[in-house]
Amino acid sequence: MSGTRLRHPVAAALAVAGYVIMIVPIGFVVATAFTAGSTLRFPPEGLSLTWFGEAVAYSPFMEAVVSSLELAALATALALVLGVPVTLAVHRGRIPGRGLLEGLFLSPLVVPELVVGLALYQQLMIGLHLDNFTTLLLGHTALLLPYAVRVTGASLALADPALEEAARGLGASPVRAFFTVTLPMLRPGLVSAGLLGFVTSFNNVPLSLLLQTRDFRTLPVTMLDYVQQSYDPMVAAASTLVLAATVVVAVVAERTVGFAKIFGGINR
Amino acid sequence: MTTPAAELVGVTQRFGSFTAVDAVDLRIPRGRLTTLLGPSGCGKTTTLRMLAGYATPTSGRILIDGQDATRTPPEKRDLGMVFQSYALFPHLTVADNVAYGLTMRKVPAPERRRRAAEALELVGLGHLGDRRPKQLSGGQQQRVALARAVAVRPRLLLLDEPLSNLDARLRVQMRAEIRRIQSETGLTVVLVTHDQDEALEMSDEMVLMRAGKVVQSGAPRDVFPAPADRFVAEFLGYENFLTLADGREAAVRPEHLRVVTADAPLDGRVDDVVLDAVVRDVAYRGVDVLVTLDATDPAGTAVRLVADHRAEDETPAPSPGARVRLVAPRARLALLTPAAPAAAPATAPEGNR
Incomplete structure (x- = not known):
């Protein structure tokens, strides 16, 4: 398959370089995680699973994993619940300024997250006295909205608008037409937007860093803190575990929906 | 005289400064097949969409069975529509597509299955109920769309250029097929087409439209030998003036x-x-x-x-x-x-x- 496309030697070389640049650093981290030594160093000194045990037993990490999962799941769900109606309004509605509306919902993509974080900190935590989890949830939701709108929009753009008209003509109210026809059409878009959103939230540093407290801290922030204090391979082991989990999710997604379908939508 | 199945009274539809349908009066006779015929942009599809409830007239009234339906939403009109693109639900099986209208009407499951099977039988696809629409040929999808619209026993069956996506031979077959279904079910059918042969062959009543207005209407045998004006004559294939x-x-x-x-x-x-x-x-x-x-x-x-x-x-x-x-x-x-x-x-x- 790639044989036909990469026949040109320069293209082939660039592709190989791309893969090397992406994969080699990950290789280093994974290799280091299996070290029997006590420093973050390559090549690893001996082979052992000690640091995986340490990482799993280290309660700040485990608490942070729970926090991160909780935050990512809630923010993703919220972004989809808010994003789908926006998508419908943009693609199906007859409202003036559709382009502006879509632009507004895509804007978090271009505003630096540190600025968003600072604004949220000042307005929501200081101004409205919201607690830090609520503020983080709102911040992450805003961050994920563009993905929800864009990816579900790509799904919707592929669906024949006559489908909803057909449903109405057959006796479905607008609400029933949405749940029995439009929503099933959106399913691949929802799955891909959900996965993308979840991963984006789970990996986010800038917002989570600005809005953290001692009680609620996400995994990336906790790991960052840890690396600043100690230089042992436990972080590498934790990273490897996260990586493994991500791969499992990706494989499941590929098997159930198919990556071409999931991420094909984004380029349209 | 019996009430027509549907009636348009002075119906106008404007889109901005464009008048798609201009003060049209039209009676759709019950139990017959009426075609709206004309070149693209003549307002025939807009007229059909207003009948179906997908567009609301700028002015004028639409009566269905003698009752005002001008602002009735499509789901309350009890009509069946076949779209040019067929608009079959890709996530449902053929049988579930056909049964969709019955499900919406809360028909109990056993009766629903029976009636969906009947409708599929009517279009000769009784054996394909378990397939997905994507697994069918264009001609078969067209029949499923027809079965889905007929299954609810609609007050009007509306067909928007139903044959235009089929190849020439299949198109000619389907003309007879739609006529057969119409006479077997006794449904009132309104069909939109730009093909004069299709209209001549299929219609009980044909309505020629041009620039949003009805130019001539009547039975094909009356209209064809006596086109009202040069436009109708040219459209019907008169080449010498x-x-x-x-x-x-x-x-x-x-x-x-x-x-x-x-x-x-x-x-x-x-x-x-x-x-x-x-x-x-x-x-x-x-x-x-x-x-x-x-x-x-x-x-x-x-x-x-x-x-x-x-x-x-x-x-x-x-x-x-x-x-x-x-x-x-x-x-x-x-x-x-x-x-x-x-x-x-x-x-x-x-x-x-």
Whole structure:
């Protein structure tokens, strides 16, 4: 398959370089995680699973994993619940300024997250006295909205608008037409937007860093803190575990929906 | 007189400054097949969409079974619509597609299954209920769309260019198929098309539209030999137009113009129109020979005419440059109403939208 496309030697070389640049650093981290030594160093000194045990037993990490999962799941769900109606309004509605509306919902993509974080900190935590989890949830939701709108929009753009008209003509109210026809059409878009959103939230540093407290801290922030204090391979082991989990999710997604379908939508 | 199945009263639809449908009055007779025929942009699809409830008229009223339905949403109109794209639900099986309208009407499951199977049987696809729409051919999808619309026993069956996505042979088969379904079910059908042959073959009643207005309507047998004006005549395939001695315009079809030798005895009736002509071009087409001629019409104007010379005609087809005589039997002349405004830009009919 790639044989036909990469026949040109320069293209082939660039592709190989791309893969090397992406994969080699990950290789280093994974290799280091299996070290029997006590420093973050390559090549690893001996082979052992000690640091995986340490990482799993280290309660700040485990608490942070729970926090991160909780935050990512809630923010993703919220972004989809808010994003789908926006998508419908943009693609199906007859409202003036559709382009502006879509632009507004895509804007978090271009505003630096540190600025968003600072604004949220000042307005929501200081101004409205919201607690830090609520503020983080709102911040992450805003961050994920563009993905929800864009990816579900790509799904919707592929669906024949006559489908909803057909449903109405057959006796479905607008609400029933949405749940029995439009929503099933959106399913691949929802799955891909959900996965993308979840991963984006789970990996986010800038917002989570600005809005953290001692009680609620996400995994990336906790790991960052840890690396600043100690230089042992436990972080590498934790990273490897996260990586493994991500791969499992990706494989499941590929098997159930198919990556071409999931991420094909984004380029349209 | 019985109430028509549907009625449009002074219906106008404007999109911005464009008037798609202009003060149309129309009665859809019950239990018959009515076609809305016209070139693209004539307002036929907009008229259908207003009947279905997908568009609300800017002014005027729509009555269904004698009751005002102008602002009734589509789901409360109890109609069946077949879309040009078929609009089958890709995530449902064929049987579930057909049963969708029944599910929405809360018909209990056993009856729903029975009626969906019946509808599929009616279109000859009883064996494909478990498939997905994607696994069917275009012609089969079209039948499923038809079955889905018929299954709810709609008050009106609306078909928007239902045959335009099928290949030529299948299209001709489906014409008869839709007629059969109509007569078996007794449904009132409204069909939109830009194809005059389709309309002539299928309609009980045909309605010709142009620029948002109804130009002529009636049974094909009444409309075809007597087009009201030049636009209708051109749309129905009349290719020859000439002005008679009394100044009236007449249209005649190529197959009704007889080409005879210049010295042939005139055995026809006295009031036949006889013209001297010169052959310009001769095109052999198998069943016939198309002869293009230059002639002078009874009013003295130079006209170019086309005659269909049948292979079985006694005289051989003339060759280019020959001086001949053209005979147009009086009974075959369609007299047109003068002054259809600004000689209709009646281009060849093409795809809608």
